[in-house]
Amino acid sequence: MPAPPGPDVRGFxxxxxxxxxxxxxxxxxxxxxxxxxxxxxxxSTIWLAQGxxxxxxxxxxxxxxxxxxxxxxxxxxxDPDLIDGDGNVDTLREFRRNIARADVEAHVIPIVAGxxxxxxxxxPQLGMVFIDGGxxxxxxxxxxxxxxxxxxxxxxxAIHDVFTDAGAGGxxxxxxxxxxxxxxxxxxxxxxxxxxxxxxxx
Ligand SMILES: C[S@@+](CC[C@H](N)C(=O)[O-])C[C@H]1O[C@@H](n2cnc3c(N)ncnc32)[C@H](O)[C@@H]1O
Numbered sequence: 001m002p003a004p005p006g007p008d009v010r011g012f013x014x015x016x017x018x019x020x021x022x023x024x025x026x027x028x029x030x031x032x033x034x035x036x037x038x039x040x041x042x043x044s045t046i047w048l049a050q051g052x053x054x055x056x057x058x059x060x061x062x063x064x065x066x067x068x069x070x071x072x073x074x075x076x077x078x079d080p081d082l083i084d085g086d087g088n089v090d091t092l093r094e095f096r097r098n099i100a101r102a103d104v105e106a107h108v109i110p111i112v113a114g115x116x117x118x119x120x121x122x123x124p125q126l127g128m129v130f131i132d133g134g135x136x137x138x139x140x141x142x143x144x145x146x147x148x149x150x151x152x153x154x155x156x157x158a159i160h161d162v163f164t165d166a167g168a169g170g171x172x173x174x175x176x177x178x179x180x181x182x183x184x185x186x187x188x189x190x191x192x193x194x195x196x197x198x199x200x201x202x
Contacts, residue, residue, distance in 0.1 A: 002050035009098045010079065011043025012132075013160065013195075018047035020192040021158060025051025025059075025128055028156040032057070032127030035150070037115060037143045039063040041082075041091050042098035044132060044160070049104035057127065062111040062118065065092040068134045115139070119146035126150045131176060132160040140172035144179060157186060157198040169194065 002022060004015045013021070025034050025048045034052050039045045039061040048059045067089035070077045084090035092112060099108050111118060115133060119142075129151055131143045151157060162177045163169035177196050180186045186198035 002047070005043050005046045005098065005102060009043050009046065009102075010041040010082075010094065012040065012077075013044045013047070014193055017160070017192050017195040018044065020190065020195055020197070021047045021130065022051040024156045024158055024189075024197055025049075026054045028128035028154075029055025029057040030127065031155050032125050032152050034059040034128040034130065035124065035126050035147055036061045036130045036132070037063075037147065038068075038131070038133035038160075039065075039091075039095055039110070040067075041094045042102070044130065045095070045099060045108060046102045046104060048128075048130060049099070049102070049107040053104065053107045055127075057107075059108050060111055060124070061095075061108050062113065062115065063091070063095070063133070064114045064117075065090060065095065065112055067091065068139070069136060115142050115146050124150055125152055126155060127152060128156045128158065130158040130160070131173070135161060135170050135172050137172045137175060140176050144176045148180065151200045153200055153202050155200045156189060157200065159196050159198075161194045162191075162196040163194060 029052045045061045052059050129147050133143050159173050159177050161173045189197040189199040
């Protein structure tokens with residue numbers, strides 16, 4: 001097993017969820033590259049990149065690095081240490097530092113942009129897609145519609161923060177998980193805490 005990211009790597013993923021992502025990337029990375037939507041400071045990226053390294057592939061790490069709604073000043077998950085000189089959330093510097101310290105730079109291609117910005121120009125064939133970007137319904141649906149169809153048969157769709165009970169958390173990731181299952185193109189492939197894995201059938 002790889003070393004988990006240290007506690008100084010800010011993020012929203014438990015070690016058990018990270019370990020499941022690593023295992024999924026080890027397998028799905030043999031089918032094609034990995035796309036992560038929502039890197040923040042690199043916690044999930046490090047797990048995925050270690051799996052991609054095992055599989056001989058790379059992780060496209062897509063994030064505009066300006067934070068989601070809940071990270072903005074005054075919101076629940078705001079971190080004042082991640083504000084740049086202009087008063088904006090900026091996680092890119094911290095992300096690059098963490099990726100370098102984890103020695104996985106060779107297995108990560110950062111894409112500093114929003115999903116809607118890149119989708120017209122970037123249509124890769126992928127072995128794995130990890131959706132952990134914006135949690136508004138609009139953002140989550142854009143992630144799904146943009147890259148759900150890029151998964152190759154046998155690939156893995158991973159979605160974070162899936163809560164079947166609306167009282168436990170926001171419902172946008174759950175909505176994407178349901179849409180994928182209802183499409184008939186995916187079947188369940190495991191769950192660890194709020195992380196759900198789906199296997200692309202065809
Ligand atoms: C919950 S955090 C990701 C946490 C990360 N996966 C981890 O392990 O700690 C969500 C991230 O999605 C990014 N994000 C939000 N909306 C986005 C969009 N439309 N396109 C790209 N990234 C977006 C935010 O900048 C933020 O870094």
